[in-house]
Amino acid sequence: MKVEGKRRIWKDYQKEIADDRYFYVRSCVRQNFFPASEKMFFRILKEELGKDIFENAAHTTCSGIGYHSDVVPFETTMTMVARQFALMTESGYQNFTTSCITSFGLYTEILETWHHFPEVEARVRENLKKATGREFDKPSNLSHASDVIYKFRKEIGEKARYRLVNKQTGQPLRCVEHIGCHYSRMFPGKGVGGAEYPYVLAGMIEEWGGEVIDYPERRHCCGFGFRQYLIQANRGYSLSCSKKKFDSMAPYKPDLILTNCPGCPMFLDRWQYTLSEMEGTTYGENGQGIPVLTYEELAGLVLGYDPWDLGLQVHQVPAEPLLDKMGIPYDSNRKFLNRDGQSMGRPKAPSFLKFY
Amino acid sequence: MGELYDRLAGDVRFVEGLKACLNCGTCTAICPAAEFYAYQPRQIVDILQTHDDQAIESLLKSETIWYCGECMSCVTRCPRGNAPGLLITVLRAASQDLGYFVESEKGRQQLAIKRTVGEWILDYGYCLYPSEILPEKHPEQGPVWEWEHEHIEEVMERLGANYKKTGPGILRKVPQEDLDEIRKIFDVTGGTARFNAIENYSKQKAGEMGIDLDDTLDNDYMKKIYTENSQNHGREL
Amino acid sequence: MINFNFFVLPFTLGLIYVFLAVGKSWYRWIAALPAIDKVKLTNGLKHPGKIAAALREIFLESLIHRKMWKQNPLLGYMHMSFALGWFLLIILGNIESRYYSGTHLNAPYYPIFLKFFIHDKLVLFFEVYSVPFLFRFFMDFLLIFILSGLVLAFLKRKQSKWFGMKKTTSHHFTDRVAITTLWLIFPMRLLAESYTAGYYGNGGGFMTQPLGNFLVSLTPLPSDFVAYTMWWCYSLVLGIFFVMLPYSRYMHIPTEILLIFFRHCGIQPKKWYSSFSETEVQSCSRCGVCLDDCPMIAAGIQDSQAVYFISGVRDRYVPEEISQKCLVCGRCQEVCPVGISTDSLRLIKRREITSGQASDFRYLTNGHSGKGDVVYFSGCMTHLTPTIILAMKGILTRAGIDFIHLDADGSVCCGRPLMIAGKDRQANELIEFNKTLIRQTQARMLVTSCPICYRVFREEYNLPIRIQHHSQFLLNLIKTGKIPLQGHFSKVAYHDPCDLGRGTKTYEAPRELIGKVADLVNVREEREKAHCCGGSLGMFEASNSQRNLMTKAALDILVENQPETIATSCPLCKKTLGRHASMAVKDIAELVYEAIPRE
């Protein structure tokens, strides 16, 4: 493997990312499964970097999951997106930042479509007006939240209290990055590093001292596949996809999986559990699994935030082994306490997967 | 060129998605669905470029079009700039609007998606909402989710969410007037029409199949489409 | 009077041995016959007519060697001189010995060594017509007759070409011993008798007496001693030959006799290796006549001809590719002096290889098949030569025949291609399917354009209706004036398809038919001796280029008399020959169709 080769490609795919005044829209999946990550994104931008990031309470889903599971027509989704743009415009912002990769992909696709088919854009504007009376400007800059963190990876690196280095051995941690399919597959130019060797997460890992591991099934989808997960009868597809990735990365003994998509971390986390219950197979050393993190969680960790404030307790695959490697202190007793420090009980321990 | 083909060709995604396929197979090579189902994106494009309405109709009625996961990996690779993934979205739209989706087991599942994700969009303003993700319907979510779900308010509060509350923030209650706007958008742009189509064709089919289907999530038809794989679909040998 | 001497022992023991050995084998084979064949055999032996016929054939084939004569006169004479000569020598020898001994019962060796025991009767010069003289004369004559054959046999070893044989088989050890002793028998007899005659100064015939006198005058040793030694040698070679016979190719002589009886009693080859097959295999004299007549020679294939295949079977090991490397064109069968059914032996071996292979034709669902007076089955191959189908349908319509084209949209194979691969069980599934289809048509006659189908229809389908190849059917149409003829082709050479010609003995119909529409030029090797076109479905182990060589060889013979068109009556032959022919290759149906005046 020649990293120079990758660097050359990374150079070719450097996208424009706004450096302030972000209009932020939330992700359906992340809110449910990684609420603390979205919280952390705000804290990092506001408190650590002193940026202006705004959320309009009236904003909603882009209906992307509905669209990609085909119950919501393209026309409708485009108008939903137009409405988000309208809210941005009304709030006086131009830089649009999404928390969700599906959304990001969809926004990109829609903007492209409008670019190639102006008549479609006109129709959407008309529909939006008809339905809501709103009008909109297209954003001058569209980025995914991970782009923003990538943009400020150096600043974060400078403030970092911990690095992606094994405290005992001093070796950089072996990190596997998993990019959401809709980040750059359709429009390689719209993602940092392009479609084949995306740099958005790799950049963070390198910057924060880790080692990026390439493995054969790196590009493989986690298996969400929308309808393929939403319907129980189809979940075998979803599961099999993730299994394929695990089997492929296992020989490289990764210390963690870093993701930038809302769904992927949830699936890569839950499917490890499911597989262990289904076949008794666990990945990672002595049945502890391979920890899966969102980029905000990782940023939070290196910046020294409390793991439980980052929501690592709601991961099914325990993060503790990683914290130990990084030498990050944590209080196991506080793991399952509520805001006021009262116990919320404990989840049941899985049959095979380690649980702390 | 047939009627059906023209209908599809009217969709911008179709125009973007179908240039001219040279059957090289770069799409199938990396297609997750091709790995786990009896499915080939190449074949889809190949059938479409025959412009043969009969073939297209049987495609719309088939299980095949429902195997794709819309990961769009195929789009990255095609040396002719086709987008099989996009074409699938067009085919699925047509299959639902024409009522062909009920002819296939995988197609019939659309009702379950409509009644969950679809409705949630209108009810909550988001595609998912924690209270709806029931551990019994999602055993794979594991004990942690079970625990989370049990203590959802507290957990969300602990993690800094604005769960079910007003104002901005994570999992807030989206104001009613905004939900109304969404509904309007759905009415104006055919979202509602799509929902109705899915409902009506499904009810019709349920009748034909003689399986009970009411408006709830828990009835024989819903159970059937949510859990059943009566055929192989190429899942095993 | 004691007519005994120790030197007769080798012969006598050998003779006893060979009788026991042959008897044992005969018993084994007969005992191993399936019950039904045993019945046939016993019934046959009760039937004087059949016995007579058998004996006649034995006389013609085993003594006269009729087929050999046909093959090549020199070869025929050589074999006859040995077989017939020796046979007569024995007969006459017996009569002579009875004359001398005056009794009917002589020890078996007595006639053989008669001249050793009898030499006292002096025949004077004026007793030319006396009985002893005549005996001596004819015995010597027969001896010369045999020795002349011996000389030829010796030449054949050196110059097989003279005997019309490009290839000859090689010999095993036992064969060599047997043939040497066989060759020595009569020279020894000659020497023994001559010396004896010379020593006694009489007792010899017109050849042995003078030769004897001459030899004695040359030999320094006491000539009674030399003569005695010669008698020992004579007896020894006879003895050794007899002992070796059951283990050598000469075993075919007694076996063939049994085989001929079997055949005349109506015993036939089975689908599996039976006692009959064994007798056939043992009756093969390894003469190698089948080598030169095998079309594969043209392709340089020289290791799987009938004789090699059969010796493999005899030794209980035939490599798979040898069993599969054969056109199954039946040409060798026609020329085999013993008339061994080489093709069915080949198929028996193939069955052993392939009969176990799985097949599944459940996808064949009984579709429509309209009704008609005549059902026309074009066959798979004919679908690759649509002009034949066109012609046939044209003719049938023109003749106003109420016909239905059974396999208009795709044939269900007739089954022969599977059978010829040894897959009878699998073939039967297809046969059953086609039978139902055909029955549904309620036709009174089945016509096919493909000899392959035609043969299997006749041999395996046992349908209640008439089955005809289109050559026969069309001929009938013309004869009954159902179709008008106008056009006329000049100089057409006809190629006999294996399955139609040798397969179903249909030689005349196509020729007569061509005669109606063209001038038939004759072909050097036709009918039974026609060459396979090289496309045979029976062949598995020939490469494309080897097939081409066979096709070219067949073509070379077809074009010898400069025909303008080559006619055949098999789509496969048409396609195969057409690939290399410099002139048009047409199916007879096409010829007829083109000869019909257009309306």
Place this chain on the structure above:
Amino acid sequence: MKDFGFTVQLDHSIDYDAKDKRMMRYVLYHEPSLDWCIGCGSCTATCSAGQFTLFNIRMAHTLLRRGETEKLKQELKKCMFCGKCQLTCPRGVNLRNVLLRINRAIELFG
């Protein structure tokens, strides 16, 4: 083990290195002309069995090469052995022997 209402699914992709090549080797050794195939599909187009069912000789050949023994077994049973394929093959592959040999290989290694 827990039942989730779904299972890990079969991977359709041909893992070339995981497959058994004995049958391919056997057939190629006994009928080298199979190497001359250019995958044109004439055989499949003319196939007698192909008129009645989905039977694809070209596919069967490919399955043989990929070591997909099970599928190959099922496929080959449909062959009627009529030999049309061999007559149409532009590269003169000795197809009937190929089919015969594959059947043999199935007996030997299947």
Place this chain on the structure above:
Amino acid sequence: MGNRWVAPKRLLFSNSIKMDPQVIIIGAGIAGLTAAGALAEKGHHVLILEKEAQPGGHVAQWDRLFPSRRPGSEVLDHIRKIMDGRVEIKPGIRINGIIAHDQDFTVLTEEGTSYTGQALLIASGFRLFQAERKEEYGYGIYDNVITSAEVETVFKQGKKLLTSKGTLPQRVALIHCVGSRDEKVGNLYCSKVCCVTGVKQAIEIKEQLPQCEVFSFYMDMRMYDRHFEELYFEAQKQWGVQFIRGRLSECSEAPDQSLIIKTEDTLTGRPLRMIVDLVILLVGFVPEPETGKLVEMLGLSTGEDGFILPSDEHYNDNLTTVPGVFLAGAVKGPATISNTIADARAAALQIDSWLKTKP
């Protein structure tokens, strides 16, 4: 006879080398050299400007030529023999301007020197597709992904084809259509020579490493020219090269540096994964960027593929819209060596008659 009046011309030039050349040829590849030789034989004074230090172009880098597998040097030497001594070659030239006068052209170089000629032949050839651009194939990233050009270099040096670890490859995959027939890299055209080059190299690899399994991944085998199909047949029949119909989708590296390639086995309609020790990318033709400048300077037009358009693709294949400017060889698109040589001769003929009819 023509010679009678051509003779004095030749005399004139032979004793006045200083004088400006009649024809300036840009590019000393086989096209330029062949044309030069042909023109010189007709008595014209020719000057070749070459940007590289050595003449010979791509052929000089190639080991053996398809379909006959004769050494490329043979062809080159033959062409040289014809022109040697009669043609002047200026290597290492960078052109930064061309001025077209009504009678002739002046070529200005970066070194400041200038050359004037009455006719201009553009024979600046092509460039090989840069395989890095096909990112998913991992050229320049995975050690065992190499190009057909590198294979030629190895053969030319008489070395063995080895993996990055220096071991003998047990399995090699040749990938067709790299940079050709691919809108993702902006080249919709077919590069013509890759198919047969692939077959040739497959055979050469088997010659060198009989134990090595060689697979060829193709979409169509375009064996359009004489003896090409025969070579393809030989590769199958004699060398057991296996051809799999399916375009390489992506390549990834296994822990042991071998490569996992993913393609569809289109004849079974299923994804295929295979581990190989070496992936050889059959890189196609792309227009030479330097030529782009000339096009601008002279106001010539190019096709969508970026190659120069002749004034008529059928009967004026060597002429351009600018009188006095001619084309030869791969500046007009992918071409085989034999095609190029024939084309260069044709160009020479056109130039010759143009010079004669010139007022």
